[in-house]
Amino acid sequence: MPQYQAVKGTRDIFPDEAARWKFVEGMVHVLASLYGFSEIRTPVFEYTELFQRGIGSTTDIVGKEMFSFLPDPKGRSLTLRPEMTAGVMRAALQNNLLSSAPVHKLYYIGELFRKERPQAGRQRQFSQFGAELLGVSSPAAVAEVITLMMQVFESLDLHGLKLRINSLGDTDDRIRYREALQGYFSPFRDILDDSSKERLEKNPLRILDSKNPALQELIAGAPRLYDYLNDASLQDFEKVLFYLRERGIAYEIDYRLVRGLDYYCNTAFEVTSSELGAQDAIGGGGRYDGLARELGSSADVPAVGFAVGMERLLMTMEKQGLFAALDSRAPLVYVVVQQQDLFDHGMQIAWQLRHAGIKTEIDLAARSMKAQMREANKINASFALFIGSMEQTTGFYSLKNLITSEQTLLSLEAVLELLQESAAKEPLKL
RNA sequence: GUGAUUGUAGCUCAGUUGGUUAGAGCGCCAGGUUGUGGCCCUGGAGGCCGGGGGUUCGAGUCCCCUCAUUCACCCCA
DSSP, X not given: OOSOOOOTTOOOOOHHHHHHXXXXXXXHHHHHHHTTOEEOOOOSEEEHHHHHHHHOTTSHHHHHOOOEEOSSTTSOOXXXXXXXXXXXXXXXXXXXXXXXXXXXXXXXXXXXXXXXXXXXXXXXXXXXXXXXXXXXXXXXXXXXXXXXXXXXHHHXXXXXXXXXXXXXXXXXXXXXXXXXXXXXXXXXXXXXXXXXXHHHHHOGGGGGGOOOGGGHHHHHTSOOGGGGOOHHHHXXXXXXXXXXXXXXXXXXXXXXXXXXXXXXXXXXXXXXXXXXXXXXXXXXXXXXXTHHHHTTOSSOOOEEEEEEEHHHHHHHHHHTTTTTTOOOOOOSEEEEESSGGGHHHHHHHHHHHHHTTOXXXXXXSOOOHHHHXXXXXXXXXXXXXXXXHHHHHHOEEEEEETTTOOEEEEEHHHHHHHHHHHHHHSOOOO
16 A cells, blocks of 8 residues: 555546546637637635635535635635636626626636545546636526537537526525425425425525435425516526527426525526436536625626536546547657667657657667567557667668558658658647 | 445456465566567566454454445535
């Protein structure tokens, strides 16, 4: 056993896997840009109050999952961000972003921290990418955000995902519904489990989320939020659905989808993957018009956004075999040194090749020629360039095509030319 | 925080009712005649059998504790 191991709920990402991350991140950058979203990077930690106010103190995230710490005995409590939205909104408000333009479309990729027990698809440090559209939360804005999210999935060739959507109504709707729910559940108080009892007072909507089998029947009979929506909320929701249909985005209305963060209102949505096991939500989001005021803004900042779990996304892609073609290590040419007294010359040649933009590898472990060739083969090099005493004296080098096994004797100039041609056909893999 | 699960070489795992120097495959390293890969063959390195305590003549195998893993609950991405 090693002396040190990675902290519970954290993990290392080695080169082969890192290549997959880069691939996905690249797609996110390209598509976000295509939809007119610009990248924002906010600090990894914030004042604890930001999350308490923003996410809501009744939520599990704030109640028991935050990594909080005091920088010094007199300092204010800080917290490793458990989600991105509050930080983005804080950044926007602090810098008065909305005064420069009425609408801001931002996206991010970043690490988040939550002190939960790890399990499949759940880490204490994990990553999300997401987008926040600030300034407008019209159905068009909601559709814009959902469409971007779905486009990422589509472009990555993911299949078998399910988009569920619901409307949480506006503030008035929810106040009326909340009362109705309390009225419905109160007589059954004795049947409810502890957490549901607590929610009955603080946030009865979240009782609907419970997976407790004993409560399913009771929950099924509860009044539907949908029936408490006023005309404006209904029309708003219908318009969102209209946009999705227009774009061929399949969805399913789930009247019990409420989502765990306090700041959501009106449209809320979630995407699940059938490949993931218990933690099957790959992404989700919704409208959060009230967040800005909650954070002290004097003006309303309507907003809508989504977040997608990178690990869960990668996991689903893995299961669906979508990474088969990635091979990040393969160099174009492997410089093979006959004897170690020619190593310095080999290094010099390798440098010239690299300087010319050719992805080149050379053995630094001083192994035998056979071992070098085996290595070249193993890492999928396209060519081997031999450095022997003959090459050094004549200035002509043996270049072997490792796919066809053809070998030719060329001047270094000709080698460079040939490899550059070959590199142009097959762009450098990063 | 609760429950269950697993913990033997770098990786995936065997290890019979407790019995001598703990094994395999893959990977790694070196060779298979003197400057050349993939297949194949040979050899080698590498394990306080998670840690501690106990039962026993004897424990990788049984018991207790502990640490860690994984999965699930809660909840979320």
